[in-house]
Amino acid sequence: MSTSLRTRLSSLRYAASLLTILLAGCVSGPDHVPPQMPLPAKFEAGGSTSNGNVVTAEWWTAYGDKRLDGLVTHGFRENLDVLQALENINSASANVTVAGAGGLPSLTVGASHTVSGEKGRLRTSVGTTNTSGGDASLSWLLDIFGQYRRSRESAIASLGAASATADNAKLTFLKDLVESYIDARYYQERIALSQASLKSRQQTYELTQLQLKAGAASRLDVVQAEGLVQSTKSEIPGLQQSFTESAHHIATLIGMPASSLMGELQKSAGQPVFRGDIRAGIPADLIRNRPDIRKAERELAAAVADIGAAEAQLYPSISLSGSISPSWVKASGASGGSLTSWSFGPSLNLPIFDGGTLRANVDIEKSDAKTQYLAWKAAVLNGVEEVENALTAVRRDTQTLEPLRRQVETAQESLALSTVSYKDGASSLLDVLDAQRSVSDAEASLAATVQQVAKDYVDLYVAIGAGYLEPEHVAAKPTAKSG
Structure with a gap:
């Protein structure tokens, strides 16, 4: 073999090797590294034990209300906001194909x-x-410098963000539905209390009329008793309207016409009372379980990949x-x-002369990545704050329940004693009316606190990112492999 031929073959081998290296590529831009930030070992009002994965925890079943359980199950499949968010996953998945097609x-x-x-x-x-x-x-x-590979990485990260957005839509729906159900039952309880109070005050009014005829009461007593009756009557329509609005909202949340659900919800089931444990976990659990934090992390990953795509255009x-x-x-x-x-x-x-456009595009993407990192940190801190507030609210409001129950009992006893005393002529009607107001106020305060405690548990479990996935769906979340 001649020297010239050996030189040509050597050059061809060198060129082939160089082409292979170029095709395998040095990919422009930084690689995404999952962000980290220092977090406390425990919540201020919580324990130091991790919750693990709570995304499938059906915490609403602790209210012991089968009708609520059925509404949640139906709503997960029919809520329009959730369905729209799920459809966006299909669009994001198609964008992965589009983003990588330019390098093929x-x-x-x-x-x-x-x-x-x-x-x-x-x-x-x-x-x-x-x-x-x-x-x-x-x-x-x-794709020597990885423009399309980085674009595909960005699209895959955006797909993850779309999936997290759908999870967040489910969590938002869950909070809205359970709280609206709690509100509906609260208004039903208030209607029942007002009707019972109206009956009692009507009896007092009738008794006062009899006392007036017997000369044992004045016209002022009759007018005061009647005024309290009318005041109670005026409360009921507003409470009924509030119940109707809550029921209509529940129907909208689960994708049903209001008329088809109203009859079922009008069957009173009492106010929901949470009978589960307080399981807040630790702050580090939020990074894995809260979909808004995962969404922010995936958006950061997409922004980092966009830096590489922008840098590749410089070459x-x-x-x-x-x-x-x-x-x-x-x-x-x-x-x-x-x-x-x-x-x-x-x-x-x-690219030689572009007026600095390409370099400016890189700077824009770098700035966007920094913004997304700050957004991720804000999402984490916001999650910690929400859990801290929910824990404090659960413990504070729960402590007020027993004193309020005792207050209702004492007010009812005082009403019974004052009524007997009034019939015997030993006390005035004013004592009876004051006792009736005290009973109504105490019962209303207790019902409102039961409502608030039930909502506090909703806030807590939503804040830790619990319950937005059904167990069989955990392994079926949309993914795409980079390559």
Whole structure:
């Protein structure tokens, strides 16, 4: 083998090796590293034991209300906000394919057939000519610096963000539904209390009328008793309207017409009371369990990948392209013939003067990544704050329940004693009316606190990111592999 031939073969091997290295690529830009930030070992009002994965914890079942359980199950499948968020996952998944397609070879083919001819009186006119042809074009932008690989990484991260957004929509729906159900039952309780109070005050009013006829009461006593009756009557329509609005909202949340659900909700089931444990876990659990934090982390990953895609545009790009176009022509009265044309070759695109646009694009993406990192930190701190507040509220409001129950009992006892005393003529009507007001106020305060404690548990479990996935769906979350 001659020296010249050995030199050429060596050059070819070197070029092939260089091309392989270039195609394998040095990918521009930084790689995403999951963000971290210092967090306390425990919540101020919580324990030091991790909750683990609570995304499938059906915490609302601790209210012991089968009707609520059914509404949640139905709503997860029919809530329109959740369905829209799930549909966005399909769009984000398709964007992964679109983002990576630019770095793959593109082949297009086509075919054509034309018939042409001439008519006239000249003897030189010819008959029909049939022309059949085809073409195939191939192009491939060599993704040497990883522009499309980074774009695909960004699209995959955006897919994860879309999935987390859907999870967050489920958690938002869950909070709205359970709290609206608690509100509906609260208004039903208040209606029942007002109706019972109205009955008691009506009896007092009738007794006062009898006392007036017997000369043991004044007209002022009758007017005061009647005023309390009318005041109680005026409360009930507003409470009924509030119940109706809560029921209508529940129907909207689960994707049903209000009329189809109203009859079921009008069957009173008492106020929901949470009978589960307080399980807040530790702050580090939030990074895994809260979908808004996972969404922020995925958006950060997408922003970091966009830096690489922007940096890749600073460097030269090489494209390979080629085409082949065979054709066959046959004129009337003549034999046919074929012709094939082809071309192949690389092209180089080298950005030199762009007025600083490409470099500015890199700076924009870097700034966006920093913004997303700050947004992630804010999401984490907001999550910690929400859990801390919910823990404090649960413990504070729960402590007020027993004193309020005792207050209701003493007010009812005071009313019974004052009523007997009034019938015996030993006390005035004013004592009875004051006792009735005290009973109504105490019962209303107790019902409102039961409502608030029930909502406090909702806030706590939503704040820790619990219950937005059904167990069978945990392993079925949409993913895409990078490559």
